[in-house]
Structures are given as C-alpha cells and as structure tokens.
Amino acid sequence: MLLATAVLLPFLLMLLPAALERARVPPALSAGLVALGVAAALAWLAPVVASGALVQYSVPWVPSIGLDFALRLDGLSLLFAGLIAGIGLLVILYAHYYLSDEDCNGRFFAYLLLFMGSMLGVATADNLLLLLIFWELTSLSSFLLIGFWRGAAEARQGARLALLVTGAGGLALLGGVLLIGDIVGSYSLAAVLAAGEAIRGDPRYPWLLTLVLLGAFTKSAQFPFHFWLPHAMAAPTPVSAYLHSATMVKAGIFLLMRLWPALAGTPEWFWIVSTAGLVTMLFAAYVALFKHDLKGLLAYSTISQLGLITLLLGLGTPLAEIAAVFHLMNHAAFKASLFMAAGIVDHETGTRDMRRLSGLARHMPYTATLAIVAAAAMAGVPLLNGFISKEMFFAETFALQPPWSWLMPLAATLGGLFSVAYSARFVHDVFFGGEARDLPRKPHEPPRFMIVPVEILVVICLLVGLAPALVVEPTLRLAAGALLQRPLPEFSLALWHGFNLPFAMSVCALVGGIALYLVRRYLWALHTRETQWLSGKHITEALVEALGAASARLHSGLERGGLRLSLLAFLVVAIAAGAIGFGGVAPQPTRTMLPGGVVPWIGVAVLVMATGATVVLHRERVLAVVAVGVIGLIVSLAFVKLSAPDLALTQLLVEVSTVLLLLLAMYFLPQRSPRDSSDARRVVDGVIALAAGGGAAVLAWAMLMAPGETISGYHLANAKPGGGGYNVVNVILVDFRALDTLGEITVLGIAAVAIVALLDRIELPARALDWEGRPWSSGHSLSLEVLSRPLLPLALLVSVYLLLRGHNEPGGGFIAGLVTGTALLIQYLAHGNAWVEVRLPPRYTSVAAAGILIAMLTGLASLAFGAPFLTSTFAYVSWPVVGKFELASAMVFDVGVYLAVVGVVLSILATIGRQHGKAEQA
C-alpha cells in the first residue's frame, strides 16, 4: 500500500505546483515535498527489501486482458526508484534557481512530477502491460518537458523527434510484450521471469527479442536510434540533467535488466545487444569530441556511456551485469552533476558554445572544481566512481572467445580513450585558457543553493570512488541479485586491484585521451569535411516528409472526381464483393413461405409505384416529398402486418416529422432540380442501382429462407420476471439493452446540437414566390388554427398514456416523445413561431439534455445499490382507489428517453422554423 502511494503520489499531486503558480517559491516547494515524500516512503521500505523480502501490491485492473495494477519493489526497482526520487529532488532544487521569472514554473514542476510518477511506475511495475503504460507516459511527459519552451522552434522540433522515435519504440515494445504474454500465458513479471526457458525456446523468440530491443534501444538512444537525444537538448537544463542523464534514457537499460533472466543467454541476445552497445559507445564517443555545444558534448557522451552499459548487458556474464548496474549508478551521479554544471555555466555566461567560453575557473572557481571532479569521474580517473566501474568493464572484456578476447578489450580501450578526450575538452575549454572576450554576461558564481545539488552528487562520486565496498556494495548486491534472479558470483569492489591488464588499459586510455585532446585541431579539420546530411534528424525528417507526400499522392489519386465517384467506386466494390460471396450458387430455400394474401400484394404494388414515382419525379421536389411520405406509410403498414406495432407507431410519427421538416426546408431550397446529369451518366447510375437493388432483394430472400435460430426466446422468457414488463421490445430498450439506448439518445442530442450550431447566423434567401410563381400566403390557415387548439391537450394526454403503459403494451418513451413533439409542431404550423414562443420558451436543447441526464442518473443510481450500471428494479405498489400497479426504475429511464426525444425533435424543427420567421421579417 505504501508502495502504491509512493508511485501514485506524484500523479495525484501533479496539479498542485500548477495551482500555486502565481508565486515564485511554492511550486518548487510543493514539488520538492512530493519528491521528498516519495523518497521517504522508499527509505521506509528499503530495510524490508534489504532483508530479502519482496514488497508487492496488486489490485486487478482489467483482468480480462491480464492487466493488473501490480507493483513490486525488489533490489533493482529500489535502486532505480531511489535514483528517480533522489535525483528528482536535487533537480527540483536546481530548477528553482535555473528557471527565470518569465517561465511558467508551475507548469514545469507539474510536468516534472508527471514524469517522476511515470518513471517510478516503470521501475516498480510488476505487470508488463502496466510497465508499458507507464513507459508510454514517460514518452509523453518527456515530450512536454523537452518542448517546455514552446516559443522556440528548436524545442518543438526536438520534442517531436523524441516523441516520434520513442513512441515508435513503444509500439514495437507493445508487440514484444504481447508475444511474451502469449508464450507465458501471463503478464505478471514473476511468471515471465520464471518462464525464461519457454520464451527462449519459442520459435517466435527472435521476433519478440527484436521488438523488445527496439523499444529499449530507442528509449536509451542506442545507435542507430540515438539521434533524438542531442536534439532533446533544447530542453531546459534541469530536464536534461534529470531525463537525459539519470532516468528516462536509463529506462531502456532498466528494461533490458528487468527482462534479463527471461531473454538473455542466447546468441541472438549476445550479438544484437553487444553489437549495438559497442557501436554506440565508440561512435558517440567519437562524435562527442567534435561538439562545440556543451550540452551537445554531454548528450553524445551520455549516448556513449549508455552504449557501454548496453555492451555489458550484452556480454551476458553475471559479473558483467554487476558492472552494468554499478556503472548505471555512477553514470547517473556524474552525468547529472555535469549537466547541472553546464546549466550553471550557461545561466551565468549566456552561452554554451565552447569556442566562446574560456578561462571560467577564475570567475567561478568553486563550480569549476566540482565540474572538474565530475568530468574526471566520467573519464575514469582513479579515486573516483567512474574508474571502478570502468575497471570492471575492462576486466569483463577478456571473458570472450578469440578473436573477441583481444578485439573487445581494444575497442573498450578506444572507447575509454575518447571519453578521456571529451572530458578533457569539457574541462579545459570551459574553465582554463585565456580570458573569454565576448561573453553575453559577466560570469560569476551561481546562487548558493543552485550549486548544492552539484555538491551532493560530486561528493557521492568521491565517496563511491574512495570506499566502494563501504558505500555502495550492499545496494549493488541487492540490485544485481534482483537482476540476475540467482545467487551472485564472487566479486570485490576495491580501489586497487594491483597492476593488471585492466589497469594498464585505464592508463592507456588516460594517456591516449589526453594526447588525442592535444591534437584535436587537426582532427577538427578532418571532421568538418564530413557530410552534414548524414544526421539522423535529417534522415527522419526526410522519411516523414516522403511518407506525407506519398499519402498526399495516394489521396489525390483516389479523390479525383468528387463525392459521386467515390460513392460509385464504393458501390461497385460492395456489389462485386457481394456477388463473389454468393459464388454463383442460387440460394436453396429451406423454409416454407408464408402465404401472401391480397393486401400484401396491393401494399407492395403501391410501394413499387410510389418508389417509381419518387425516382421519376425527384426533380419536382414537392411531389417527390409526397411520394416519400406514401412510401413511409406503406412501410409502417408493413410493420403492422408483420406483428410489430411499436415500429409501426414510431415509423408513422417519424414520417410526419420528416415530411414537415422537408417542407420547412423546401422554403429555402430551389423547388425544382435542373436536369444536370447526362443520359450516359443516368444509364450508368441506373445499372448500378438495379444491380444493388437486385443484390439486396436476393440477399433478403436468401436470409428469409435460410433456417435460423434466434435468441428471442431468452428475451421473451425474461421480460416479465427480469424486467417487469410484457412489452418485450420496450423492456429490451429500457432494460436489457439500456446502455445502447442511452448511447442512442446521446447521439440524437449531439445531432440536435450540431443542427443548432449549423443554423447559427445562417443567411438564407427568402423566396417571395412558390414554384408555380404564386406568392406565398402570409396568414395561417384558420381551420388548422381552430382545430389545433383542442388537439394539443388531447395529444399530450395520449403521449403520457403511451409513456406510462409502454412497459406492458405498445408505446414507450420514443413513441410518446414523438407524439408530444408532433403535437407541439402542429401548434407551430398553425399559429407561427411568435405565437408559440410567447407561450413556450424555446429551450428545447436543455430539455433534451435533461432527458439524457435523467437516463444516465437512473443508471448511476443502481451503482449506489451496489449493482452494475443501469441495473433496473421494479415493485408492485397498491394504492387505494387506483389499485395495484407496478413501478419500475426502467420507467424513469423511459421518461429520460421521452424528454430527450421531445427536446431533440422540437429543437431541430423549431430552429429551422425560426429561420422562416427571420426570412419573413426580412
């Protein structure tokens, strides 16, 4: 529980700094307290973990897909979470001084807490799917942090690039995790780690390994996916110190460590991981030497050091894994302090360009000292932490088979040599040399507390370097044990192991690196001739642009002749696919047909005639609307005949409203369509229409004649005992499938809102004459006016009756709503807008919204009784005089449906009707 609180604390409180943004100190203070709280919780749990127990917390989240909110704290998670909380705390303190008053520091700390929570989640997740969720959250929050200075194009591009690369990696990782889950049968980390044999033996192992590694390599900036990291340096420096040295880029490494027992130990693992690590280490160390930007140098050196850790993980020996964990810790300490030092230099001088910076040791001797110690740790100078983990790395490179037993040490020495050279450059170019001439600001020491985080980290570097066995060995043993999931081999952490080969390699690297730095000017001359286009950023951007251009070409190829052609293509494909589906075999009738009878024959004959009339007369719009009305009537008669009274009622009422609507709209539209399609086009359309109609008819007939069991038995049997109603259709609507109905009335509401919005400030030309050239009548029909008044109360009474009886007899909310709507519409028609609106304020969208809300609250009410959403209940009540009757909660739901339908119908028609009022006045 404490563990879950620690992980969720940053998420829960992330809005706190943003809320406190007005003042200068509170945002940083609140964020710092959150980080302190997390650190305290971890410290509280640390003794439990140290005793060998596993702290776990688990609640099911989505059990059907195997996703649990499961957390674990073992040695490895503890180490990682400790880094996240500890360095997070230092970075918050540092950032408070780094950010200027113009920066929205509340927003910054909110993002930072979001990131911290996500990283803690990655470190402690005990379920691979959960890990993936937090993994994606780190990508998103780092996007926000890198792009924090959103005014700068560089920051936006860098953020986008980082999101693109790490997001693509996350997608690959998802594939890998799903494969692992499929093989293991569970996403639980314990099950996955125990099933290493099964995973490695599966034929899909190469695929899942590649996918997981893609995820890890993109996150940890391994070659060839390293290029996003240098561009992410557009972020504020505290972000770089936190994300790009200590935490986020280590997430990929952490994943490799976490899954090491399950995935490692195969030739594929060795070759892919160690090659990627080796190439990254050498390539990035080389590039780092040529970066003139301080943060650029640090970015590439980070990539290189991450490559070193990856290489160690790839080697696969238990000792190499221990070295990897050790170097991960050391790197976090010295790199975070270096980034902070670089930020201080930038902050106090206004530039990060090493060609302009020079001789700063005179102005900021204290910062310089700290930076020099940290840089020495990075270079692997004895007495510092970097030296010890590098020695371990050098020793491990001998453990391979020839020719690697001499090639690998050579490559390792070369990598060390470059790291000495760029470290020397960092120190010498910035802090020594002559006085800098054209610095934007006069350099001086930073505020006292801005340097505290650097001090703490540098002291850690020193302590670990001087007394590793004392300071760091217990933590290291704990973490490495959790990584390997088996007893650790013998090893000793010591400053001095005697004159052996690794020490000789260290000396070579130190001497060679300094020599390389001395001859750097010749190298630069060589390097500047290197082609600029060979950068990952350019290649990615070119790829993205090419993809965009290709899809634009595809789109313009498909969308040539407007909507009609697209529709035509769609229809032809649908008809062809349907024809293939039939396979040329005529359906074999297996049911006996119902007898036709005279009335159905007449009905269909009228239907065919009315349809034909619609097609022939479609350009005479008023006549076509009348013909469509006839078709609608026939359809509702068909519903009556086919034992569907509810449908017949609904269809009839909708028909009335639709025709009214069409007539209202007709006022603003041309009354006739001109003949503007050619004969050839009409023939083509006709052929396609006949084919579609024929296909639909054959399909309907085949379906009607095929044997089929329906699931209606269940609904019929349970309507009364389960839903308390005899009208099964209504019980399905308001009870069995009430969620669908809720969705549907919501869609109706959305349609009404869209219609109101579309008609907002519309300008429609009023037409003085009708289609025969006669002026429109200005008054209202007297007979309609007289008749409509007594009709309204009658219709309302009928609709209430239909609503109340709907559960047991034909009727219900939809039908009652349409009756009310139609009754009110007739008032509009008979008396005009002004008359109605005086008597009935037109707030119909609110009525619709109230209806949807009532329906939703009915559903929520069942939650209060511990039942699932939208569970219904009913009871029989006995009143004197009235007698015994039934009350069902579903009826309240139906009232919601009723109100929604009334509100929607009226808001649609009244909004259009109002246009008439405007047009008449104009």
Next chain:
Amino acid sequence: MELLLALGIGTLVAAGVYLALRPRLFSVLLGITLLSYAVNLFLLASGGLMVDGAPLSNLPGPHPDPLPQALILTAIVISFGMTAFLIVLTLRAVSERGHDRVDEDPGSEEP
C-alpha cells in the same frame, strides 16, 4: 410473403442508390431516406417473418422476434436525427455556396 418483402426491399434499395447518385443534395437526401427504410425492413426480416404474431409476452401464441424490433425502433429515431442533420447541412451549403450541388462543377449553370 417472403418474396414480396424481398421485392420491396430490392425496389427501395435500387431507388435509394439511384437517388443517392444524383448530383443534387436534395435527391441524395431522398435516396438516403429510402435506403433507411430498406435497411429497417431488412433488419426486421433477419428475425424471421411472422403474420398476426402476439407482440406482448403475456398474450398466447407465437411471438415475433423482439430484438430486431428494438433495434429498428431506435434506428428509425436515429435516422430521423440523421435526416434532419442532412437537411440542415443542405441548407447551410445553399447559404454558403448559393446552390445545392453535391460536387463543385464549374461546367453547369446556376439554377
């Protein structure tokens, strides 16, 4: 009876498709209305036809399949919403562009 219903559905689909392919929004609107009739009848057919069935579960006798009916009932109301939306879209198009052609077609004349 089955043959008659299939014939009716086929007729409605053919007319609906033809009208939906006309170059004027108003005709398209009529076409879509016809298509939605056809689809509703088709859905009803999926439950099997029954003449003179008992619509309520307390009445004796063969009962029609209630599930397609429930689906169609909401479909009718939703299609009303959609028709209304299309009508208003047509009005907006007329107001913005001055005509109700489906595609911009510089060749033809303004009515």
